[in-house]
Amino acid sequence: MRLDILYRGPLASCNYGCEYCPFAKRKDDREALALDRAQWQRFLGWVGAQPPTDAIGVLVTPWGEALIRRWYREGLTELSHLPQITRCAIQTNLSAPLDWVAEANPERLALWCTYHPEWTSEAAFLAQCRILDQHGIAYSVGVVGQREHEAAARAIRAALPANTYVWINAVKALGYAPDEIALWRSIDPLFELNNQRYPSLGKACGAGERAITVDGDGAMRRCHFISDVIGNIYDADWQRALAPRPCSQLDCHCHIGYVHLDYLELGKVFATGLLERVPTPEARAGGVRLPVL
Template sequence: MNLAVLYRGPLASCNYDCPYCPFAKRHDPPELLREDRAALARFTGWATATTDVRLSVLFTPWGEGLTRSWYRDAMVSLSHLPHVERVAIQTNLAARPDWLAAADPASVALWATYHPGQVTRERFLARCAALLELGVRFSVGVVGLPEHLAEARALRAALPPEVYLWINAAEGKRYTAGEEAEWTALDPLFAYSVRPHLSLDRPCHAGETAISVQGDGTVRRCHFIQEKIGNLYDGTWRSALRPRNCVNTICDCHIGYVHLKPLGLREVFAGGLLERIPAGWPNHPISAVSAASVGSVGLVTPGE
């Protein structure tokens, strides 16, 4: 069995104050941090013991995890387990990456986001250079706000070609054709992010070969459907896994729609699904991707 696990514990604090994020500069009280640490230790123990499953783990904390030692320690330990194919985390790269020297570069990876206004481009690029020196797989992304365009272009120019730069469409923004073209010039796959995907009754890997796990072990098919399908720690998750169709009208977040079967994105990101790196990048033939071609598999267009 191959299973992708998206884990999100109680942690909700972040050292950045991005105006587009509801968790900006949020501080968790000591008791919540202790709860988060204990929950992650329990999850790491489960992953260590579950040797009959080929696991891929993506940590998707509401806040910034790598400023907390227990996330760094968990990633190092999980990276050395033979049945863990990948362990990755979404991060702003605020933490020094030296700790990754203890991890197995064959299985550890980072999904990094650059936040202009929170960190200088030079400092962020220095972090990227350190990751390249360590041989750690990572992608880099930017939220596609108009005020970020110049920085995104400068970032793309400064990064080596082998680093994939993805662009997330800004929440609630409608892009003109010209704006979409500008962002697509930086990320050939931007068309998948720029409009929500029709998902109701469409088959999805979520709940079959991918699950969402909360700190208490509650298992859901994905982060965006609240129905509980089992618990990680009582074993009920195993019997819950089966082919499922989505019950939401649309899906507009990458960690959700990447599992929609009609989109075929598991093939596009084969080998780099959790860290958001297209297969064979930078030689993957995705430069011809357009909004029109994406629309053929069920995309919400303006006015729908």
């Protein structure tokens, strides 16, 4: 079996306070944290019980910041050593300690890091990136494409090694002017790929077949954008839910969704870096035809 799983437990708290985010400076109480930990550990056990010949990718997409919790650091380390894991990755603000990555398998662990210049310094963020580089951990770095972040995005791009991919998350509601698109594109050569709402209604999508989302209680959904539950990984017949289905949404505009839309063929752009959002060097250099550019 080959399957990518986007895992999201009940944790919904963060040490940062981004003003646009509902989890900003939110705290989970002890009970909520204990539940999150127990459900994550159950999930780890479930992955470990799958046949070693499977090819499972895991991307943790928490509501808040998960790496500040020890159980996620230990769990990702554990996953990275499992034979059935092709990739285990997590979306993070990269503020947590990183000593644990020394124990992880660098061929499988990867991080999707977002730089929040209003909550950390460039020097502190770069120091964290250097630790990842020292341990050979794959990662991408991203910045939310708000106008006030332009200088910080440009500076972090310049300061990071050239082979580290920096993405800019397009805020579609801002309706970028052509000169702004050119500006963001000078930082992220694939910016326009993210600055789209891809028509998806009725189109073939791997979400629900090649990729699913899983909640802490095991509930399976096609993706984070369609709320229908299609099964539960803790049921014996869970694999019966994996089937091709056309999309029921008008459009798809997040990387974690549209990368599964068949007609976009984004496997050619991201290859093994799909989960942590790292395109191939060829795609970054403009050597792969993009669907919309």
